[in-house]
Every structure is written in C-alpha cells, then in structure tokens.
Amino acid sequence: MTLAISILSILVCATIAIKLSRKKDGPKELCLICEQELSDPHYQDGHAFCSTHLHVYKHGKWKLLHKGNATSEDPEHGVSIYKAKTLLSQLEMPCYIVVDYEFKDENFVTIMSLMVLEENFERAQTLSKSILN
Numbered sequence: 001m002t003l004a005i006s007i008l009s010i011l012v013c014a015t016i017a018i019k020l021s022r023k024k025d026g027p028k029e030l031c032l033i034c035e036q037e038l039s040d041p042h043y044q045d046g047h048a049f050c051s052t053h054l055h056v057y058k059h060g061k062w063k064l065l066h067k068g069n070a071t072s073e074d075p076e077h078g079v080s081i082y083k084a085k086t087l088l089s090q091l092e093m094p095c096y097i098v099v100d101y102e103f104k105d106e107n108f109v110t111i112m113s114l115m116v117l118e119e120n121f122e123r124a125q126t127l128s129k130s131i132l133n
C-alpha cells in the first residue's frame with residue numbers, strides 16, 4: 001500500500017514537472033495589439049499586452065471597424081480581417097481583433113471583430129476598404 005502511494009506520488013510529481021517545463025518552453029504570450037513576444041506580459045480583460053499597449057488599451061476609446069464570420073469551409077473572410085489588422089498596425093494605428101465562437105447550423109463559426117481607436121476610425125475605414133469589402 002505504502003509502495004503504491006509512493007509510486008503514485010512520484011508519477012504526480014513527474015506530471016507536474018513535465019507541465020511546468022512545457023509551460024516554460026512553450027510559445028510566449030503575444031501582445032494583443034502589436035503581436036510582439038512578451039517576456040513580461042501585462043494582463044487586462046484576459047489579454048496580454050506590452051507595457052505601451054496596455055496603456056493604449058486601457059485609456060483608448062475603441063470602436064468596431066469591422067465584424068465578420070469565418071467558418072472552416074470559408075476561412076477567407078477571417079484572413080481579410082487579419083490582413084486589415086496587419087496593414088493598420090504597420091501604419092502605427094493600434095488595433096486588435098476580438099474572437100468569439102458560435103455553434104450555428106452544425107458548424108463552428110468564428111466571429112471576428114476588428115477594433116480601432118475612435119480617433120483613427122475614418123482613416124482606418126478608408127485604408128481597409130479594399131481589403132474588407
């Protein structure tokens with residue numbers, strides 16, 4: 001009995017050790033806005049941020065620029081939203097994508113919302129028009 005317990009505790013310890021080492025070597029958290037790898041992530045609303053963008057996220061007025069669905073059969077729309085985000089980021093307009101999932105007609109639908117700062121809204125709309133429509 002004692003032997004069984006000690007074997008069990010060794011197994012538990014080994015499992016925990018493996019999990020910890022995986023966590024350490026696993027992919028680093030990315031900033032929700034600039035997507036840089038973070039060695040010291042800051043968390044807000046369940047998202048990770050670099051220190052610059054934590055400030056932007058918390059104090060900015062965000063507005064929905066575009067909302068679209070992507071399914072496994074039609075992932076294209078999601079790709080476009082991601083392209084628009086990349087373009088706006090390159091032009092130093094902070095933006096981020098919120099992802100929601102829904103089960104609809106026996107399919108998982110990914111709902112993506114691209115958020116931009118209110119002050120950049122019109123410029124972002126003009127710039128991303130060709131990508132998102």
Ligand SMILES: [Zn+2]
Nearest residue numbers: 031034050053
């Ligand atoms: Zn950042």
